[in-house]
Amino acid sequence: MKFSTIAIHEAQEPDPVTGAVITPIYQTTTFAQHAPADMIAGYDYSRSGNPTRTVLEKVLAGLESGAHGFAFASGMGALTTLTMALLKAGDHVIVGDDVYGGTFRLFDKVLGRFGISASYVDMTDPANFRAAITPQTKMTVLETPTNPMLKIADLAALIKIAKEHNIITAVDNTFATPYLQKPLDLGADIALHSTTKYINGHSDVVGGALILKDDTYAAAIRFHQNALGATPDPLASWLTLRGLKTLAVRMEQHVRTAQALAEFLEGHEKVQEVFYPGLKSHPQHELAKRQMRGPGGMISLRLKGDAATTNKFLKNLRYFTLAESLGGIESLVEIPAVMTHASLTPENREKLGITDTLVRLSVGIEDLEDLREDLDGALKAAF
16 A cells, blocks of 8 residues: 555454444443453553554554554653663663754753763764764664754664664654655664644644554563553544544645745745755755655744844734644744743754744645735734
């Protein structure tokens, strides 16, 4: 099966009892048993497993070309479970310097208290990654495109180095989605997602996922998924399953519109700089063309002016809603410095270029003309 067929048909045969075409919501916490520990269909309690969640996990594995999928109540729940399952006190992790603020917060503020150390490096140069490796390095968490600077890491090169040192490779594929990028096909051990974003795509359910390339870490992840309990309820699983059926067509629209808007913004007199892998001006444009099916639906831009100018720009937008998150059918706008990346120190934000005039756009699937006019009008009003 090809991508969209997997999304619609993988593990989703009509219900044999009722003929229901769509997977039912098994809204139950517990399941009857034939006898003690003799389960009717392998389910005993919905934290440990639920038929609706099972279908979602099988579809996620299919879309990422993986052997096992695991669903979670959030992307951070997925990342926390991954680290608790595969790391221990004394281990070292290499993380990209430009990652989601919640990822940085977990490693910097939480896991450090349990004896797990982390180094943050610019992954656009594989030499930086190699230089950061120590005898204690157990895992690397890669993000490409990065959030919010949209830097592209050469996954094949980084994974090759990691394998030379027996380092586990986990790739946060949230921005790209499995439709635009396949980390497991490039050799990664684990793909990580906030399914809240593009996979669900409708801004109505929070979720996360881990997809494993093979059986190596499956038993450990399954045990900790149940033990830590950061699992989605049946309705959240069903909503995510419903959303991902249209992932391919949504991503095509996101990419088309984002590419056109990025080109428009790059030529706008009120914009200082645009960060989008689909632009020839992007430092890793050619790498993105090789590694990805398309450059994605996220754009970051730096406005001319100052923080006051940026706030005027935000207040004059009509269709881009000022809000956290991304990847929905509606367009969103945010200021990473005071929103998604506020957990970074001011020094780190300055080093990465996350200033008060940096704006991140999540381009939705509205009509291109309306979104372009919205941005143009807000930019003119801001100045």
